[in-house]
Amino acid sequence: MLHRDRTEKSRLTVFHLVQPVEGGVARVVTDLVRAQIRAGVRPVVACPPGGPLAAEAAAAGATVRPWTAERSPGPSLAREVLTASRLIQDARPHVVHAHSAKAGLAGRLAVRGRVPTVFQPHAWSFDAVQGREARLALGWERYGTRWSTRTLCVSDSERRAGEAAGIRARWTVIRNGIDLARFPDDAEGRRRTEARTVLAAGTGAPPPGGTGAPLVVCVGRLCRQKGQDVLLAAWPAVARAVPGARLALVGDGPDAASLGAAAPPGVLLAGPRDDVRPWLYAADAVVLPSRWEGMALAPLEAMACGRPVVLTDVSGARESLPPGEEDHLVVPPEDPAALAAALVRLLLDDRLRTRAARRAAAHVRASFDVRRTAGAVLGLYQELLSTHRPLTRKRTQR
Structure with missing residues (x-):
């Protein structure tokens, strides 16, 4: 002993x-x-x-x-x-x-x-x-x-x-x-339908709009730092430009009640999830409209899954992205119009979305192994x- x-x-x-x-x-x-x-x-x-x-x-x-x-x-x-x-x-x-x-x-x-x-x-x-x-x-x-x-x-x-x-x-x-083994690359979108089916079957709340609707996901603590209030202000413009588009906020926090009260139609507050991977795979795009960060993990996890991301221009955002993607995937903080425009462009341009997804997955796997x-x-x-x-x-x- x-x-x-x-x-x-x-x-x-x-x-x-x-x-x-x-x-x-x-x-x-x-x-x-x-x-x-x-x-x-x-x-x-x-x-x-x-x-x-x-x-x-x-x-x-x-x-x-x-x-x-x-x-x-x-x-x-x-x-x-x-x-x-x-x-x-x-x-x-x-x-x-x-x-x-x-x-x-x-x-x-x-x-x-x-x-x-x-x-x-x-x-x-x-x-x-x-x-x-x-x-x-x-x-x-x-x-x-x-x-x-x-x-x-x-x-x-x-x-x-x-x-x-x-x-x-x-x-x-x-x-x-991040632990890359937990987030297999799905840049080709093979897991998208499966993830949406699993969510709709009851293991989690189904994506609003069903399994075929364009879906944007925001993962993060519901608080001022993460800027979900800016995203909600931007969302009506996205919904007008992309018919049927839906938004899911995944997480919990002190602003849950106020965000729920302010949420426009087509927005789901999915609550806290022990495993966010089904939501990332179900998404067409992932967004994090933070007011400040060091380097957020959620975008890295989304990109490892092969999902394009839209970020605000705070610490760590540009360094997270593949070189050359900053111009159309990074927007100023607290700018609902710019945030909406970036999301609309990504949702309406299949080629841009696919290219961004592939480059994101390769970049994270090369540079961000925990x-x-x-x-x-x-x-x-x-x-x-x-x-x-x-x-x-x-x-x-x-």
């Missing part, structure tokens, strides 16, 4: 501190955990209990610890920092990896550079708020970077946005990846361990 305990402690231990327990951040962490287990690393995940992340990380092999934390800073911050500090001390990690703004805030305050610390914003916090809150968030990011051994961005555009905001960080860019992403992250940890010096000042001996 003693030998086993010593062996366990000698393994590279990575402590993942995470606040979001669903969506893209949770999937990124779970994918990293799987890869780290395969590489012989000991991952510890501290996150709020009750969401999908805790169960999925545990199933993947991580040691999971409850860390109750609100999404936004508030009166609970001191408790959150203290709890994070205790969990980190107990785990004795070689590296701390803090995911998203809240974990980045609490984790860096708890560690303050004593352990190599990777901060991964997963989109910048100051983009999510306005006015005084945005100024405070930006001020913290500028200050907190002193305790980030490395700031890990998932796209070059996310890094450039941080630099433009005055964040003087030690940067690394490692693009997001195994490559996870290997690069592990390489980053090893680099930091070989060069780390505590970032806090030591007292002078007297």
Whole structure:
């Protein structure tokens, strides 16, 4: 037993501190955990209990610890920092990896550079708020970077946005990846009818309009960031130009009720789905009208399935797409007219849609394999361990 305990402690231990327990951040962490287990690393995940992340990380092999934390800073911050500090001390990690703004805030305050610390914003916090809150968030990011051994961005555009905001960080860019085995290429559309039949048969809500209608799918948390309200504003123009076209919003979130009340005819709120693949394969096009991102996973998954995507011009969008596709598949954020025009063009032009689907599938398979992403992250940890010096000042001996 003693030998086993010593062996366990000698393994590279990575402590993942995470606040979001669903969506893209949770999937990124779970994918990293799987890869780290395969590489012989000991991952510890501290996150709020009750969401999908805790169960999925545990199933993947991580040691999971409850860390109750609100999404936004508030009166609970001191408790959150203290709890994070205790969990980190107990785990004795070689590296701390803090995911998203809240974990980045609490984790860096708890560690303050004593352990190599990777901060991964997963989109910048100051983009999510306005006015005084945005100024405070930006001020913290500028200050907190002193305790980030490395700031890990998932796209070059996310890094450039941080630099433009005055964040003087030690940067690394490692693009997001997906598990390509879960998303077989269907650029030729063979799975489309099957997926629609399965959805219509009752394993999920049927696509509105039946199995033959043009179908656009939006997968993402129903919240201001993902911009589904802009998509709903654009949809009447799409419906007029493409008779019979239907739209499905797949996901859940704080804006579900307001989006449901605002949804025009021909729009279905499909709710949360454990497996979104049937919806991706059923789609003629996939859209993500985000207001901000780092690099979204849903478009990568859609393209791996062989589905063309329309994206707003936020961080990571252009880097997700095959070179040369940006002009007609990327539109300005918060521009319903431009969004509608891009969707109409894609739905009405079979040749454009087929070409975009084939190029998208090939591009994602060549560039966004999660195994490559996870290997690069592990390489980053090893680099930091070989060069780390505590970032806090030591007292002078007297």
